[in-house]
Structure formats: C-alpha cells, structure tokens
Amino acid sequence: MDNFMDNQNNENNESNSNSAFQPASFSTQPQEAAQPAPAPSPFQPQPSAGNAFQPQPQAQAFVPKGAARPSGKNPPFTPQEIASFKHKAEGPIYATMVIINILIVVVAVVCSILAFFDIGPLTGQSGEFINKYVLGIEAEASANAEILVILIFLPIVLIAAVYFYYAQYRANAIRITEKNFPEIYEVVQEYAYRLGMKKVPNVYLAQENGVLNAFSTFILRRQYVVLLADLFEVAYLEHHDLESIKFIIGHEMSHIRLRHATFSYQISIMFANYIPILSTALSRAREYSCDRVAQHLVGVSGVEPMLALIVGKHLYKKVDVEDYVKHCHEVRGFFVFIYNLMASHPIMPKRIQALLKDHGSGRLFF
Numbered sequence: 483m484d485n486f487m488d489n490q491n492n493e494n495n496e497s498n499s500n501s502a503f504q505p506a507s508f509s510t511q512p513q514e515a516a517q518p519a520p521a522p523s524p525f526q527p528q529p530s531a532g533n534a535f536q537p538q539p540q541a542q543a544f545v546p547k548g549a550a551r552p553s554g555k556n557p558p559f560t561p562q563e564i565a566s567f568k569h570k571a572e573g574p575i576y577a578t579m580v581i582i583n584i585l586i587v588v589v590a591v592v593c594s595i596l597a598f599f600d601i602g603p604l605t606g607q608s609g610e611f612i613n614k615y616v617l618g619i620e621a622e623a624s625a626n627a628e629i630l631v632i633l634i635f636l637p638i639v640l641i642a643a644v645y646f647y648y649a650q651y652r653a654n655a656i657r658i659t660e661k662n663f664p665e666i667y668e669v670v671q672e673y674a675y676r677l678g679m680k681k682v683p684n685v686y687l688a689q690e691n692g693v694l695n696a697f698s699t700f701i702l703r704r705q706y707v708v709l710l711a712d713l714f715e716v717a718y719l720e721h722h723d724l725e726s727i728k729f730i731i732g733h734e735m736s737h738i739r740l741r742h743a744t745f746s747y748q749i750s751i752m753f754a755n756y757i758p759i760l761s762t763a764l765s766r767a768r769e770y771s772c773d774r775v776a777q778h779l780v781g782v783s784g785v786e787p788m789l790a791l792i793v794g795k796h797l798y799k800k801v802d803v804e805d806y807v808k809h810c811h812e813v814r815g816f817f818v819f820i821y822n823l824m825a826s827h828p829i830m831p832k833r834i835q836a837l838l839k840d841h842g843s844g845r846l847f848f
Contacts, residue, residue, distance in 0.1 A: 558678045559778075564739065567774040569843040572767035579754040579764060586753040587633060594629045604629070637749060641702065644745070648701045651708055655688035658709075663687070666717075669728055670707075670735070673779060677739040683707055685731070687714055694791055698734040698743040705738040707731065716787075716795045723799075725780065726787040732776030733784075739775070742768050758824070763846050765826040770836060770844040777837065784837045792830055810835055823847065 596602030597609070604612060613628075658666050666685070674682040683698070684706040694713045698705060709730070717727040737743045755761045777784050789798035789806070810831035822829045828836070828844055836844030 556672075556676055558676050561678075563778075564677070564775065567771060567778060568740065569767040569770040569774070569846075571843065571846055572764065572771050575760065575764045575767060576751070579751045579757075579760060582757065582760075583751050583754040590629050590633060594627075636752070640748070640752075641745070644699065644701050647699065648706070651686045651688055651706075655686035655708065658685040658687060665724065666727065666731070669731055673732055673735050676779060677735060677775075679735070679739055683735065683738055685709060687711060694795065696730050696734055698737040700743045700745055700748075702745055705743045707734045707738075709734075712795060713790070716790055716798075720796070721799055723786065725782050726790065728780045729776050729782055729784045729787050732779040733772045736772035736775035736779070737768070740768070740771060742772075762824055762826050766822075766828045766844075766846050769827050769833070770846075773833065773837060773844075785834055788830060788834050788837070807834065807838065819848065 593602050593604050597604035603609065656662055658670065660667050670685050671682060681704070683704075686706065686708050687710075688708055689711045692712050693710055696707065696709045696713055698707045700706070709727075713730065714727060716723045741747050751761075751764070773784055785803060786798060789801045789803070792798070793801060813829070813831040818829070822832065827833070828846075832845050836842075
C-alpha cells in the first residue's frame with residue numbers, strides 16, 4: 483500500500499500549490515491586449531517583435547512541462563514521458579531489492595533442503611541461533627520447516643489480508659461515482675485516460691477520526707484509491723480547493739500507473755523490504771516519482787497539499803510559502819539526516835523543495 487504521507491512522516495498524504503513561493507494557480511492568464519502598461523515590469527512579459535499586439539502569457543515561476551492545459555482535452559502521456567517523471571534512483575534501487583529478494587528465497591530454500599539431510603547452516607548451533615534470534619521460535623523446533631512454511635504461506639496470508647482490507651473499505655466507505663461527488667469522478671476518469679490506464683480504479687471516501695491521508699492499494703489484478711474525509715474536505719469547506727484534491731488523486735493514481743500498488747510488485751520485494759535504509763530509500767523515491775507525475779498531470783506545484791499535512795486543512799492557506807522555504811534550508815544536521823534516512827516518505831523540507839522545481843529528482847539522503 484502506498485500512502486500519500488506518513489502521519490508526519492508515517493503515512494499522511496498530498497497536495498497543491500502554485501506560483502514561485504506564493505500559492506496560486508499555474509494556469510497562465512493572457513494579458514489584455516489593449517491594457518496600457520505605464521512602465522515595463524520584470525514580472526510582465528513584453529510583446530514579441532513578430533506580433534506586438536498578440537497577448538502574451540503572464541510569467542510564471544514554475545510551469546511543468548506537459549502540464550494540463552487550461553482548457554480542452556489533454557492527450558495521454560507517452561511511456562517515455564512517464565519514465566522521465568520517475569526519480570532517477572527508483573529503478574536501480576528496485577532492481578537491487580528484486581535481486582536481493584530472489585537471493586533470499588533461493589538461499590532459504592537450499593538451506594531448508596540441506597537441513598533435511600542434517601547438513602547446512604540450519605543445523606547444529608547455527609540452526610539454534612537462527613531459530614532463537616532470527617525466526618523467534620523454540621530451540622527444539624525445526625528451522626528448515628519453519629522457513630519453508632513462511633515461504634509458502636506468507637504470500638497466501640498477504641492475499642487474504644489485502645482482500646480483508648478491501649472488504650473493510652467497501653463496507654465502511656462511499657465510492658466516488660457519477661452521482662456521489664461527480665466532479666471528483668470526472669477527475670479520476672480524466673487522469674486514468676491521461677496516464678494510459680487500462681482500468682479506471684475505484685475511489686473510496688472514508689472517515690478515519692481526523693487523519694489527513696490518502697493511499698492507493700490493491701487486490702489481485704485490481705487497484706483502488708482511498709481518500710480520507712478530513713483531507714478530502716479541503717475541496718468543499720472554506721477553501722474550496724479542488725486543485726489540491728486533484729494533486730492528491732493524481733499522486734495516488736500515479737502509484738497505480740507506476741505499478742507500486744500491485745501484488746506482483748510487492749511480492750517481488752517482500753523479503754528485501756525488511757532491509758533497513760534500502761527499503762525506506764525505495765519508498766522515498768516512489769513518493770518523489772508520484773509527486774512529479776501528479777505535478778505534470780494536474781499542472782500545479784503540489785506545495786499546498788503538503789502544507790495541509792503540516793498545519794492542517796484549515797490553516798494551510800495562511801502559510802507564507804516563501805518564509806517556509808527559507809526555513810527549509812535551515813532544517814539540517816545529523817539527526818535530521820538520520821530521521822530522513824529511516825523515513826518512508828521524504829521529510830517535508832526536502833519534499834517541498836523538490837516540488838518547487840520543474841525537473842530533476844528530489845534528494846533521498848542529503
């Protein structure tokens with residue numbers, strides 16, 4: 483399951499923003515051609531020599547390439563564009579973890595088979611050590627049998643767990659449809675088209691006692707998105723901030739498009755996920771990737787939803803983004819580095835600084 487954010491680093495979720503540092507919309511607005519301009523301003527585009535009366539778009543601090551156009555149907559992203567949005571370290575780390583995962587399974591199976599012939603590391607004193615300190619089972623138990631049971635039944639347990647989880651949300655959530663929140667339904671349909679998804683994922687709205695979060699997850703051959711009500715409310719209460727919800731939805735649908743929220747992906751790194759630092763680095767890279775895809779999908783920077791995760795749904799519009807970004811550069815030091823290293827999501831200063839760029843990958847470590 484891929485969460486938008488992790489409860490102030492342990493799965494809380496995403497957002498929207500706009501101009502350089504001051505939240506606004508990234509859609510460009512043309513000047514009025516007949517509007518007199520007393521003096522040239524560095525922030526007002528000047529007429530081009532070729533067409534002095536053609537209205538020019540207003541300068542923006544950040545306009546993602548391939549971002550949603552102000553009007554008209556946007557074409558789907560090409561596979562090359564999708565790949566370009568991914569964090570540069572995501573592929574190499576994932577490949578490394580897949581190899582490690584395969585090695586773990588192969589070594590476990592070989593050692594278990596050898597143990598049946600009373601040879602190998604799962605016998606004698608080494609076997610007792612593995613039983614007690616690695617597997618946490620009684621000394622007289624058979625380590626090889628336990629390992630084989632884990633290898634066989636753990637995927638089955640995972641399947642049962644995800645189906646139970648799916649049943650929970652189907653029973654206690656409202657599905658977004660053409661009649662229930664139709665504007666959100668249209669957003670989901672559009673983003674599925676632009677991301678080139680063969681199936682449009684179901685989106686559910688649920689209440690989790692004030693938690694600001696959203697996530698994408700899966701059952702076999704199907705994925706879905708869950709939006710928690712307190713985060714969803716930013717589109718309907720005092721701010722009427724539909725753009726932030728669009729960014730969050732775009733982020734979660736990107737997890738599905740990039741195959742993060744699939745059974746095959748999770749199985750391929752199931753055991754390697756227990757390796758500290760490496761597993762959290764991959765998780766942070768996935769978040770950066772989905773932030774970038776959502777940024778280009780929606781056409782906004784995505785800063786405001788992050789601010790909502792920091793200060794809450796009522797106050798995030800009051801934050802001075804320029805001042806916060808200055809503060810971001812001061813958030814450093816050894817323990818900040820360690821905290822980020824162990825976190826499944828990038829710490830907010832790094833995440834927001836990455837969002838304020840229109841290209842490149844966010845910082846995973848330093």
